[in-house]
Amino acid sequence: MKYLTVILAIAALTATSATARIKMVALPERADTDIRLDNPTVTLIEEERVLTLQQGLNQVDFSWNGVSIDADSIRLQVIDHPDSVTLLNVSYPPNEQALVWEISSAEAVQETVRISYLLYNIDRLVTYKLVADKNETQVDFKSHLVLRNFSGEDFENARVLLDYGEAFERGIQHEETKQLLFLSPGEIAVEKVWTFDAAALPWDPEYVGGNVGIPVSYVIKNTKANGLGEFALNGGKARVYQDDGRGGTIVLGEDNTQPVPVGEAMKIYIGDSRDITVVQKKMNDKQINIRRNNDGKIVLHDTDELITATIENFKDTPARLTLIQHIDGQWDMEACNMEYTLDDASTLKFEIELAANSKQEFSMHYHRRNIRP
Amino acid sequence: MKRTATILVTAALCGAAQAKVDLVTIPTRDTVQLTIYNSADMTLVREQRDLTLKEGDNKLQFSWENTLIDPTSLEMIPKANADRIDIQDLVYPPRVNNLGLWNVNSRISGKSPVEISYLTSGLSWRAFYMGTLSPDETSLRLQGYVRVTNNSGEDYENAQVRLIVGQVHLIDQIAQLAQQQPPYGRPGEITLDYYSYDSGAIERPKMKLSKPSSRIVKSIALDEAPKEIVKEGLSEYFLYTIEGTETIPNTWSKRLPSFDVSEIPVKNLYKYEEDRYGMQTRRFLSFTNDTDHALGETPIPGGAMKVYRSTGENEHLAYEGQSNFKYIPVGEKVELDLGGVQDVIVEPKLMKVATGNFRFNNEGNVSGWDTTYDFRIEVRNTRNVPVKVEIKRNFHTPYWTLEKAGDFGTFEKDDSDTVKFTLELPAESVKTFTYTLTTRLGENRF
Structure with missing residues (x-):
């Protein structure tokens, strides 16, 4: 399902129409690929390909039919011989998801180039799973990363980078979702709080006809002293469980957390207490x-x-x-x-x-x- | 009708469903535990299965066609050799529905137990009660039941069943997550939100009715004694664990006794408040969830309760009414609302109205005055049992004074514009009291 292609041509482009573009001579394979997921809205792809350049003018056809690429974001960077290999211009053929780079080379050379572009419909979610101990003073804190690729492009293997933590290698196919454990600092301290806001809750349960639950939340500090604090924690769905003391767990509740900068606290509203x-x-x-x-x-x-x-x-x-x-x-x-x-x-x-x-x-x-x- | 399946495969899945190869084993479910919530359509399922792993990379496929499992809740945890079994990721392959694939790297070969857990919708439980009053209505026998229903699409055989009482906070409905394809949605989609969820718009998968299982009938017949339910508090919840295991096929329900307590001392409480109940007296049964009332070990989950009275003649019963229980914590007073009655009558009569203390402004108009109301309240207990009556009077202004006379029982200010009289009446008796209410209006308020 790979739609994104790079074609190296040997002759100059002499006409402006698409039909005038010349035949493929080499299809350079994608080498190192980075998927940068550090921006919350758009994903940056950086991929390296080795072009076999002839002396003089070369044309590289880059097309992305069916792939959600922002055409204005496409960049080409010469890696090996930036002094002798020069990108001269970029042309866009009509009615096609494609562009043509015209590259001048002082000699025949194998040149590594880095192509970067903004790719849509590929992103990541962060989820949290917390398992509290029976006393509710500690939680086993785990964060999963969920990679979602609906961009139209397959990535057999890529280096995935986030805005925190170390990069890791993963492949991901088009229309594939992958969930992997990303952060597991172990047991960390948690504070349990009950909150009655007189502006938000009924004053007299007798007139409600049922129970008035007092919201209960877990508060977790994103600090080094608490086993975290290395980076801001992304917002995401947090599911909280509790050890039942018999080798199992129960679900306490879930909430969508907000991004938590270092030094701040994550607050997770888990449910309502009817015992207060x-x-x-x-x-x-x-x-x-x-x-x-x-x-x-x-x-x-x-x-x-x-x-x-x-x-x-x-x-x-x-x-x-x-x-x-x-x-x-x-x-x-x-x-x-x-x-x-x-x-x-x-x-x-x-x-x-x-x-x-x-x-x-x-x-x-x-x-x-x-x-x- | 078992629809979840776990398949261990040894070769790589190449992106398409048909690429799955080299089926090795289909591990059966060894044990299963269901933790069913009643405040939300959610059940936590924990299964133990023995996997046969080989050294190196293993792929474990789990599918859940025609069930109501939330795929985002799937988790696998090794229960042995955890340091030698690395669960690398969970993949939801492209263009395949209701299927997850764990990539597992193992440094051992052979059998190893794992726990697979997930959340599902479609299993539910509710509590309901039967109360039987003694002939003199001073004590109550309270019998509690739970009814567990399985509409999850999956048969659960020999499952340990646990019930959770408590108000859990959820962001998304499990039933809706179960139908979401792909499991985590697509980038840019609006994520599911509990508050925008229209339950009427979601159609559940149609479940085929299974034939009655002779095994189920047999197991019921073999039960010689009612099962015990172990109760314990966890966080803000109460966990009821039903003794032994239960088999609940899809579309079946099971009723289980929860508790049976006799001789709970109760009070017949009658309330009268025109702003809430109109002109009718309302009957309540009052007791406290504590040891003085033969209760107090655990909270009592909310549910409907039918109240009967023993007539004392060959244990015949009379139906007294139905009430909806709210959740009652240990130590809290219970007031069961049995509805309006005609046999305890509260009759307030306005006997006199007067105005006075007029104040006039510079233009000669009335700017302030007092209004005085003389009320006579007659309370008649026509029943042959003693009763307690609470009468609330609403004044709709904080600017008032009150003078009372007669047998008004205990009296207290309930809030800024409400007072409460509490009277105890013997069987077949009448009490009368009066009060004079003066309200200050206009400029006389200040």
């Missing part, structure tokens, strides 16, 4: 500090608001819940029974340590200021 519950209520919401205009109309006021939440951990293990609350505009905290940090002006983050089988009451009494109706 948050029942949140607004116990007070009144207007105070009313200010009026001369007609007696209210032009400015504050609010007096009280939010409470009952947080229960029904698990027999401790957990850390990140509780996220939102207060818009200008506000003052009157009283709050738990410490928080500000994510931004209106987002409050509470890190709450929940003991096994425990219950905590959360209370936040605040005023929003200078509200204009």
Whole structure:
């Protein structure tokens, strides 16, 4: 299924029509080939071929019928004798997926040239498989590379390069998909986090009629201390399993991860916990500090608001819940029974340590200021 | 009807399906384990097979025609000689569907066990319950069942069956991945997305109905005692492992008892809240999933429950209603909603309305006032068992005050505009209480 051909001709191209092109005399085989997959959108192919050049003008016909090549991206580089072998011009025959290089050579010579081009419909995906231990503090981290070639071109053997890691040799046929283990740093540390965002989840499960799951995520730091940190991790589908302690595994969940630069953390949302519950209520919401205009109309006021939440951990293990609350505009905290940090002006983050089988009451009494109706 | 096949070949696959040569062995599946989820159409299958490898390069072909296997989940792990068996890659050959080919380099020759695992769609399970109240309705016998159904296209014989309770997060539907050709799609295609998935648009492969297997009937008949189900927590999930093995042919279901607990103390709880239930009282059965209630060992998976009452006459039963269980963690209170009733009546009556405390603006118009409502609430228990009644009153404003009188039981503010009265009523009794609600409107709010 090889559609891409290079034909070396011995006589000069004298006419502009395709029919005027002369006969093939040699079909140089592809030698070293690089498939560069370091760009997330387009793949660069670099292939070397040895041309048997005559003294004087030579023409090399390069055609790619049925192969998804960007014609403007095709380049030819002379490797062995750059001083005596010169690319003079490039011609495109009409109505064909082809071009003709006109090459001048000072003498008859075997010349290695490197042809490079952008090839579409060939790419790579990255997937992750994580197997957590029973305590969920470590994961066996593996990353697979999935090569997909639907470009129209077969590659019998090529050097495959990514934006990280070492290059490796692989062939891949047209319409073939190959999955191979690429990264296997072994056991690395993981943190399990539970997050209740008051803007995203129902406040009172009783009114939902079913369970309100608290999203659970695994957080993995891309650092050298954690066995990673050599390069940014590509985004991809991550499937998380857990060792069941009996020689098998269960699936915990899957997520699409974002690219993770070195030093940052990969967050994988695996599922929802129904063993931690948050029942949140607004116990007070009144207007105070009313200010009026001369007609007696209210032009400015504050609010007096009280939010409470009952947080229960029904698990027999401790957990850390990140509780996220939102207060818009200008506000003052009157009283709050738990410490928080500000994510931004209106987002409050509470890190709450929940003991096994425990219950905590959360209370936040605040005023929003200078509200204009 | 076994449709997955594993074939070991010794020569190279040359790109086309017809190039497969030199069939050596077809290793049979030695053991199989199914881990079936109920929150998603997904089952993890783990098979053990003994491969006969030769030194050097081996190719192992795995095909799954007419099944619902997600090819991107396929994995093979050597269970012995792992340092001498190198699984180099998994190839999905061009122009061939439902087939994967592992390239394996071995430094040993002979038999070696491997585990092949994958995710499949089409196997499911659900929990359901039967509850039987004692004649005085103070205790409940709760019987739990699970029903496992196989529509995967594959027969699973002598499989260890495990059931997972929990809310798993998936990006793609396994059923959709099973139909995707090629397995990882093509470059530039929009990848599958859980949220854009229209389940109605996907047509599953038609499954042929298999003949009833005499072997299945026999195995059921030979079971002398109900199988035990071992329960354990893993991460945010609960894993139920059914004792022994099960054979579940394609298109068959199996019902298995999960637990049977008697003498669970329960309360008859009745709720009245006009904003939620209208003018009708609703009946709930209340208990807690803890040891005080003869439970509390494991969470109770969500499912439908039919509630009966023993009439006390020759163990005859009366049907009381049906409720849908939500997942109940250990330690959490359960409230089973049995629907609207006529025999416990909550009758609020507005006895008086008055307005006052008028405020006027500069133009002489009314700008603020108070409205006062006198309510009389009569609660009648016409049943011959004691009941607990929760009455919520919604005021639709946070600007209110309340004065109450009579036998109003316990009282609490539920949220900024709702209060809750809780009364205990003996059998065939009536309680009455009153409250005066004052709401402040307009400028009187401030």
